[in-house]
Amino acid sequence: MAPSLCFPGRALSAMLVLGLLLSACSRAPAPPEPLRPAMVVQAAESRPELSAFAGEIRARHEPALGFRVGGKLQRRLVEVGDQVTEGQALAELDPQDLGLQADAARAALAAAQSEQALTESEFERQRTLRERGLASATAFDTAQARLRAAASQVDAARAQLALARNQRAHGVLRAPAAGVIAQRLAEAGQVVAAGQTVFVLAEDGEREVAITLPEGTIGQVQSGQPVTVQLWSQPERLLAGRIRELAPVADAASRTHAARVRIEDTTESVELGASARVFLQNGNGPRLELPLAAVSANGEAHVMKLDRATGRVHRHPVQVLSYTERGALIGAGLSPDDWVVAGGLHLLSDGQEVRPVDRDNRALTD
Numbered sequence: 001m002a003p004s005l006c007f008p009g010r011a012l013s014a015m016l017v018l019g020l021l022l023s024a025c026s027r028a029p030a031p032p033e034p035l036r037p038a039m040v041v042q043a044a045e046s047r048p049e050l051s052a053f054a055g056e057i058r059a060r061h062e063p064a065l066g067f068r069v070g071g072k073l074q075r076r077l078v079e080v081g082d083q084v085t086e087g088q089a090l091a092e093l094d095p096q097d098l099g100l101q102a103d104a105a106r107a108a109l110a111a112a113q114s115e116q117a118l119t120e121s122e123f124e125r126q127r128t129l130r131e132r133g134l135a136s137a138t139a140f141d142t143a144q145a146r147l148r149a150a151a152s153q154v155d156a157a158r159a160q161l162a163l164a165r166n167q168r169a170h171g172v173l174r175a176p177a178a179g180v181i182a183q184r185l186a187e188a189g190q191v192v193a194a195g196q197t198v199f200v201l202a203e204d205g206e207r208e209v210a211i212t213l214p215e216g217t218i219g220q221v222q223s224g225q226p227v228t229v230q231l232w233s234q235p236e237r238l239l240a241g242r243i244r245e246l247a248p249v250a251d252a253a254s255r256t257h258a259a260r261v262r263i264e265d266t267t268e269s270v271e272l273g274a275s276a277r278v279f280l281q282n283g284n285g286p287r288l289e290l291p292l293a294a295v296s297a298n299g300e301a302h303v304m305k306l307d308r309a310t311g312r313v314h315r316h317p318v319q320v321l322s323y324t325e326r327g328a329l330i331g332a333g334l335s336p337d338d339w340v341v342a343g344g345l346h347l348l349s350d351g352q353e354v355r356p357v358d359r360d361n362r363a364l365t366d
Helices: 009-026 095-131 137-169 215-220
Strands: 036-042 044-046 050-059 064-066 071-076 089-093 172-174 179-184 197-203 207-214 226-231 238-246 256-263 275-281 287-290 302-307 312-317 319-323 328-332 339-341 354-357
Touching: 036 302, 050 179, 050 197, 071 095, 089 095, 089 197, 095 137, 207 215, 207 238, 207 275, 215 256, 226 256
Parallel strands: 036 354
Antiparallel strands: 036 339, 044 287, 050 207, 050 275, 064 197, 071 089, 089 172, 179 197, 207 256, 226 238, 226 275, 238 256, 287 328, 302 312, 302 339, 319 328
16 A cells, blocks of 8 residues: 555644744844934024114213394304303304494483373373362373373383393303303304304213114114213223114104214213214123024924933924024023034924934933
8 A cells, every 4th residue: 555645634733833933933023223313402692793883972962052132243252172161252243233222222211211201290280180170080080091101111111221231241152051162153244143053062071972873773772772882092992881862763864863872981081073983782682592404483483402311302482583694593492501403303203212412423421
């Protein structure tokens, strides 16, 4: 009888089990995928930039001086640049016209006084006749009214004479305070009107810098803002200052705003008319700066902040003040000790574990 070619049932089952065991042993667990490297950086502190504006040293008070009366300017007694004291005579008008006015007022007063004397005599006569019953009440009342009118005319003439004498005294222009003659706007022989500027006086005392600001920077400047003043003649000397006055309306021709900077330090050896520069800070203080690639502008501005304890990154919102060529200025949301991913934020997810490295691809260590 020929031998059978079929395996016994038990032998076949054993072979199947052995195959399954061999197959299971060959499927060893796959090794974990390596962590994605992520370059991280810390925010750098960025100092505000300075803007410089050229200006001129001026006096805090610069009154325009003119005569209180009109007339012909007879003499100028000072020149531009002269130091003057309070009450010093600066210029004189031709006294002839003012003298004639005083003479006319004096004559008018004398005429009014003569008229008053005449009306007083008439009044006394009418009163006597009235007491004797020889004058009517109408005549008496008329004489009394004329007497009152004459007295008023005398008062008016006396006041006019006082005004004329006062105007004659105003024919001499005097300095209201000590200072330096900054400008001269009239010449001898010129006829000037009352109030017309003849001199500009730079009073002693406080000194300021007159500057002009472009329209584009006016929103960054406010009254009371601290500044630094540098003198062209003394570049090593820096003076503390403060914005005192800022014109709200721009000049129609130059489209700039006039500003005055008060010098708060000692103004010794600070000459009037000297050139100076005023430095303004662009911003209110130091800011944190990040590379542009570290900030995502997809929706709300955010960064991927690293948790050093767990090695995971988390989405963290920040306030971006502005973007510059160097990076993004952060106003809020970060501190200088925080580490953030410097690039490839779109490849990371919130809570993902990463391998933090520095700019030289070295592992970040504590």
